[in-house]
Amino acid sequence: MRALPPLLEVTGLAAGYGGGPVIAGVGFAVPPGGVVALLGANGAGRSTLLRALVGLTPVAAGEICFAGAPITRLGVAARVRRGIGYAPEGRRVFPGMNVRDTLLAASRAPRAGRRAALDRVFDLFPQLAASAGRRAWQLSGGQQQMLALGRALMGEPRLVLLDSPSLGLAPPVVADVFGAIAAIVADGVAAVIAEDRLAPVDRVADRALVLRAGRVVADTALAALSEDRLADLALGAAGASAAASTRLASPFEPG
Ligand SMILES: Nc1ncnc2c1ncn2[C@@H]1O[C@H](COP(=O)(O)OP(=O)(O)OP(=O)(O)O)[C@@H](O)[C@H]1O
Ligand SMILES: [Mg+2]
Numbered sequence: 001m002r003a004l005p006p007l008l009e010v011t012g013l014a015a016g017y018g019g020g021p022v023i024a025g026v027g028f029a030v031p032p033g034g035v036v037a038l039l040g041a042n043g044a045g046r047s048t049l050l051r052a053l054v055g056l057t058p059v060a061a062g063e064i065c066f067a068g069a070p071i072t073r074l075g076v077a078a079r080v081r082r083g084i085g086y087a088p089e090g091r092r093v094f095p096g097m098n099v100r101d102t103l104l105a106a107s108r109a110p111r112a113g114r115r116a117a118l119d120r121v122f123d124l125f126p127q128l129a130a131s132a133g134r135r136a137w138q139l140s141g142g143q144q145q146m147l148a149l150g151r152a153l154m155g156e157p158r159l160v161l162l163d164s165p166s167l168g169l170a171p172p173v174v175a176d177v178f179g180a181i182a183a184i185v186a187d188g189v190a191a192v193i194a195e196d197r198l199a200p201v202d203r204v205a206d207r208a209l210v211l212r213a214g215r216v217v218a219d220t221a222l223a224a225l226s227e228d229r230l231a232d233l234a235l236g237a238a239g240a241s242a243a244a245s246t247r248l249a250s251p252f253e254p255g
Contacts (some may be wrong), residue, residue, distance in 0.1 A: 007158060038208075084157055159189065
């Protein structure tokens with residue numbers, strides 16, 4: 001069987017904020033419907049990579065191809081039109097805007113298309129449908145994350161870039177959010193999901209890309225990775241043993 005041509009193909013990508021590049025030499029591919037966990041320690045460059053893919057952080061070198069065409073020099077709106085959705089780290093929903101308006105504002109489609117996209121998001125996330133008139137500040141952290149996911153879907157993407165969807169959420173809420181992500185990918189949408197640990201993503205992702213100091217240190221089947229192996233890769237073996245001895249764990253980690 002021939003492998004499908006990749007939906008997203010990144011080669012030699014370097015990007016940063018005006019100083020030296022924060023990520024460099026980054027290459028990987030995502031097949032149609034594929035789900036990649038983008039893993040690494042704090043400051044590894046995961047957000048920078050996702051921002052470069054959607055066009056928010058300038059690319060200094062390398063190429064991004066999406067659906068067979070280069071998009072490296074396109075702006076954010078053009079990339080979204082081609083089928084890329086993005087949910088930023090920290091959700092970034094407008095506190096005073098209600099759920100329905102937040103979602104509708106994320107679509108550039110004509111009226112009927114916006115309604116159809118909204119209906120699809122509400123079908124996928126009944127929790128959002130039930131809160132359609134509530135303002136974002138009235139939502140829980142988990143509901144705000146669902147709203148950020150829903151907003152990323154309003155352009156009817158073929159690929160979503162999800163930055164740290166579990167951030168700051170307690171484990172049962174993380175499970176809800178990843179249930180919603182599972183529903184998105186079950187629809188055939190490909191995803192790159194940044195997280196710092198394996199646990200939240202291991203049920204939805206099939207591959208893992210590990211960054212350390214802006215470089216890819218592993219691109220592997222997810223099944224080949226354990227939490228310990230990830231710590232070794234993400235921190236370097238010396239860093240991993242230091243982290244284990246000082247117990248740098250998430251605040252929600254059971255004691
Ligand atoms: N707007 C910015 N301007 C300058 N430097 C930045 C900016 N954003 C991030 N950086 C730097 O780029 C590096 C990578 O940061 P990035 O946010 O991409 O990492 P990350 O893997 O997403 O980590 P985390 O989510 O844990 O913060 C860090 O050294 C960070 O300080
Ligand atoms: Mg980040």
